[in-house]
Amino acid sequence: MTIKVGERVPSATLRLMTKDGPQNVTTDQLFAGRKVVLFSVPGAFTPTCHARHLPGYLEQHDALKARGVDAVACVAVNDVFVMDAWGKAAGVGDRILMLADGNADFTRALGLELDASGFGMGTRGKRFAMLIVDGVVSQLHVESAGEFRVSAAEYVLGKL
Numbered sequence: 001m002t003i004k005v006g007e008r009v010p011s012a013t014l015r016l017m018t019k020d021g022p023q024n025v026t027t028d029q030l031f032a033g034r035k036v037v038l039f040s041v042p043g044a045f046t047p048t049c050h051a052r053h054l055p056g057y058l059e060q061h062d063a064l065k066a067r068g069v070d071a072v073a074c075v076a077v078n079d080v081f082v083m084d085a086w087g088k089a090a091g092v093g094d095r096i097l098m099l100a101d102g103n104a105d106f107t108r109a110l111g112l113e114l115d116a117s118g119f120g121m122g123t124r125g126k127r128f129a130m131l132i133v134d135g136v137v138s139q140l141h142v143e144s145a146g147e148f149r150v151s152a153a154e155y156v157l158g159k160l
Contacts (some may be wrong), residue, residue, distance in 0.1 A: 002111035010109035014099040017084035039129040044086035056153035073097035
């Protein structure tokens with residue numbers, strides 16, 4: 001069952017690269033008492049994700065913060081090393097949290113998994129964006145297959 005607006009984000013543990021190496025971070029740590037824009041991509045370095053999705057959030061980062069967003073986070077069903085390498089390649093710095101959901105546990109708990117085995121990618125996350133306020137989904141924008149519109153940074157910014 002897909003998560004809905006008004007529901008609490010499920011408890012899960014994600015991985016984040018820090019200066020001290022890979023660290024576990026829970027959804028409670030990420031979202032409690034904060035306003036967070038979380039966007040999901042099917043895969044690091046994949047064409048739309050790398051050329052449009054992540055760059056859009058980098059471009060709109062300051063505008064999102066100006067609208068009261070405490071943090072912007074990207075999640076993908078990739079390992080923490082891939083997410084770290086992608087963040088470095090894209091010049092993310094500390095502006096976007098690059099979250100790894102390596103086994104798709106969080107993505108499945110959200111009900112937003114995607115079967116990409118036809119592309120040789122196994123289970124991935126659907127392309128989506130959500131606004132999470134103090135651990136509760138305030139907005140949810142899930143893309144239709146093959147689309148890139150409602151999860152784009154510009155669209156999310158326009159809804160704040």
